[in-house]
Amino acid sequence: MxxxxxxxxxxxxxxxxxxxxxxxxxxxxxxxxxxxxxxxxxxxxxxxxxxxxxxxxxxxxxxxxxxxxxxxxxxxxxxxxxxxxxxxxxxxxxxxxxxxxxxxxxxxxxxxxxxxxxxxxxxxxxxxxxxxxxxxxxxxxxxxxxxxxxxxxxxxxxxxxxxxxxxxxxxxxxxxxxxxxxxxxxxxxxxxxxxxxxxxxxxxxxxxxxxxxxxxxxxxxGAAGYSVQGEVVHETQTPYQELQVVDLGGTRTLYLGGQPHSAMDLDDPNRHVFEYTRYFHLPFLFADDPDEIDRVLFIGGGGFTGPKRFANDYDVTVDVAEIDPDVIAAAEEYFGVSESERLNIYNQGGRQFLRETNRTYDLVVLDAYQKDKVPFELTTREFMTLASDRLDDDGILFANVISASSGPASEFYRAQYATVDRVFPQTYSFPTGGAGIVQNIEMVATKSDARVTEAQLRTRNERRDIGIDLSGPVADYADPPRTDDVPVLRDDRAPVDSLLDSMVGYRYVVQESNASDGAGTARPAVRPGGPVPEPRSVPG
Known part of the structure; x- marks a missing residue:
């Protein structure tokens, strides 16, 4: 009862x-x-x-x-x-x-x-x-x-x-x-x-x-309105973001959170489709001896364009820390990524991986930022100090930043530059597009006190056989930006959302290569759901 x-x-x-x-x-x-x-x-x-x-x-x-x-x-x-x-x-x-x-x-x-x-x-x-x-x-x-x-x-x-x-x-x-x-x-x-x-x-x-x-x-x-331009071969909601793999015109593109992240030529899988990924090779010009770069860490995998090329082209061991397990699975199934003696993949956040590893690296590539979503813990002075500690004495940090190089939408780039420059003796930047547009800006930071000039990089590009012509990227060598009006990012104060806010309404432009080592042509990024709308505000 x-x-x-x-x-x-x-x-x-x-x-x-x-x-x-x-x-x-x-x-x-x-x-x-x-x-x-x-x-x-x-x-x-x-x-x-x-x-x-x-x-x-x-x-x-x-x-x-x-x-x-x-x-x-x-x-x-x-x-x-x-x-x-x-x-x-x-x-x-x-x-x-x-x-x-x-x-x-x-x-x-x-x-x-x-x-x-x-x-x-x-x-x-x-x-x-x-x-x-x-x-x-x-x-x-x-x-x-x-x-x-x-x-x-x-x-x-x-x-x-x-x-x-x-x-x-x-x-x-x-x-x-x-x-x-x-x-x-x-x-x-x-x-x-x-x-x-x-x-x-x-x-x-x-x-x-x-x-x-x-x-x-x-x-x-099915949904009314616009559809993705191309054939969606894979689509899922991951624990962190929306993920789509789209085929169009012989190119396979990985979209994360609605933004193009990586691309692969289906006929030539090793070709750099997006121009900014060619800049990943710049550290081989900054190093005093490129042969001494033998262990590389990529934080952020995406379509693994950089890690695949490094493991294939150079005598290096590549570790990749990618926090999203579905990104890893998509890269393995749709972008030809597989672990080997030279390529190790870890399903772990970049900061956690650096904190827990006992390895040191010759090069750390930070490729975990998106236009509208940036893990603030990977932007701060404390993180940059941790990365510096995990680099050899002549190690190099490379960061793929999405921002404008000047104008109102450049706040995040300039704050990131100020933060990196506070930790590393020398900091360099290479915008991949024109002024005033949201683009990929590649930053290089070295532990050397001596500053490398654009002329030195041109000479090294001509003399060093690193398997790719970097004359175009070298020509984008930029002067240090103004940083007196932006904060140095810290763990206890990293207003990343406020800094990214200035980019809302601006067109994100991806530089697309014409050939393996050819010059790039600017192409507005196309996101799932149709063309990117015109800016709600005009870049200044």
């Missing part, structure tokens, strides 16, 4: 089920919002702050409206209707989310709040609807007293949010694409509608069936 009562106490009533599911759905949609918004607006603290703020505002307004109506209108049937409306809007997200996202990107707002219209349009309505559930459930609760009913509802909603957060983060995102995850929450809302409206009448069944049909049709039809 006691066990039966215990089981009865664990069984959720209809209002309790509704509250629990609303918590799961609202938190799951919030995490999903980050993945949907990031390719267009980045995943900075401003983007996430906007997402959290919009969700809280929408829920609050839903609580307010639902609370005013609860005393007279709260029924299980109305809660079922809320879930059906939520599922219907999720169908809109699946079918037209990308189109809505791009339309909302055109609002002339300051870059820090540029994502506000998109988040509001895409996720405000379903979150607002879910806000009705808690006051309705509190009104329908069998608990004695307002306090007990309210506390019970808050508890169940919070538990549901916890389940939604962990399930989305650890199960759904690593396993499913964005549309499939949205479909899961739409389906969950339909099941909740059925659960709280039992027994289901003919009219309710008809409406529920129609919403389910619309949801399935939206997923089967």
């Amino acid at each position: 006691g066990s039966t009562r215990s089981l009865e106490s664990l069984r959720l009533s209809k209002p309790e089920t509704a509250v629990f599911v609303s918590g799961v759905a609202s938190m799951g949609l919030e995490i999903l919002a980050g993945r949907m918004i990031a390719p267009q607006f980045g995943s900075s603290i401003y983007t996430w702050g906007t997402i959290i703020g919009v969700f809280l505002a929408a829920l609050s307004y839903g609580y307010h409206r639902g609370g005013k109506q609860a005393a007279e209108r709260a029924t299980n049937g109305r809660m079922a209707s809320v879930f059906l409306l939520t599922a219907a809007y999720v169908a809109v997200l699946v079918f037209a989310g990308d189109l809505l996202l791009r339309s909302a990107a055109g609002f002339p707002l300051p870059s820090r709040v540029a994502s506000l219209p998109a988040v509001t349009i895409l996720f405000g309505p379903p979150t607002y609807l879910l806000g009705y559930i808690s006051p309705y459930a509190a009104e329908l609760s069998t608990k004695e007293g307002v306090g007990e009913a309210s506390g019970h509802v808050y508890m169940l909603g919070t538990v549901g949010s916890i389940v939604g957060a962990f399930a989305t983060t650890y199960v759904l995102i690593p396993s499913l694409g964005i549309d499939a995850i949205a479909l899961v929450f739409g389906g969950l809302s339909i099941l909740a509608a059925l659960a709280v409206s039992r027994p289901v009448g003919r009219r309710r069944a008809t409406v529920t069936g129609f919403v389910a049909l619309v949801l399935v049709a939206s997923a089967a039809t």
Whole structure:
């Protein structure tokens, strides 16, 4: 008898089920919002702050409206209707989310709040609807007293949010694409509608069936609007970012977070497709003796263009620290990467790897930055000091920075230069594109007190046989930038998001090579979902 009562106490009533599911759905949609918004607006603290703020505002307004109506209108049937409306809007997200996202990107707002219209349009309505559930459930609760009913509802909603957060983060995102995850929450809302409206009448069944049909049709039809330029051969949501492998015109490109990261010529896999990867060889001109570079560490793998070329072209051992396991898997399956005696791959963050390794390196290549997402822990003076400690006495640091070389969008580059220059005796930079555009800027830092001139690099390029002509990269030798108005980045103060914010709305230009060692031609980077939109502000 006691066990039966215990089981009865664990069984959720209809209002309790509704509250629990609303918590799961609202938190799951919030995490999903980050993945949907990031390719267009980045995943900075401003983007996430906007997402959290919009969700809280929408829920609050839903609580307010639902609370005013609860005393007279709260029924299980109305809660079922809320879930059906939520599922219907999720169908809109699946079918037209990308189109809505791009339309909302055109609002002339300051870059820090540029994502506000998109988040509001895409996720405000379903979150607002879910806000009705808690006051309705509190009104329908069998608990004695307002306090007990309210506390019970808050508890169940919070538990549901916890389940939604962990399930989305650890199960759904690593396993499913964005549309499939949205479909899961739409389906969950339909099941909740059925659960709280039992027994289901003919009219309710008809409406529920129609919403389910619309949801399935939206997923089967595919997203409206722009599509990736090229054939998507692989797509997944990794624990860290959206990943796509796209084939177009004999070139295979790896997109991370909606931005092109690496590319491979399918007919000539060792060719440098993106011009900036040719600059990776510059340290062989900075070294007093290039033959003394025999152990190299790459922090960040991507498509492993640099590591593959180094292991293939030089008598070196290459270690790669790549934090994202799905990036490693994609590189192995689609970019011809395989471990060997000369190439070792470690699924580990770069700073953690440097902190834990007992090896020293002749060259450390930092290639883990993206235009709108930079791990701040890899930018600070403390990290640069750690890298310097892991370099030999004549070791070299190479950093692939994405920023503008001058103008308003150059803040991150100049702050990074100031930080590196605070640790290393000599720092150099090589912009790969024109002035005032967001591009790859290659930085080289040495532990030598003697400064290497552009003329010395030209002479070494002519005399040294390193297997690649670097006359073009050498010609991009730049004067040190102004750094008196930017901070030196530290572990306790690294405002990377603020520095990256100045690049929002600027076109990211990738320099693409014409041949193995030919000159590059500027090509606007194309991201999944179609061409990069024109800047919302004109570079100064």
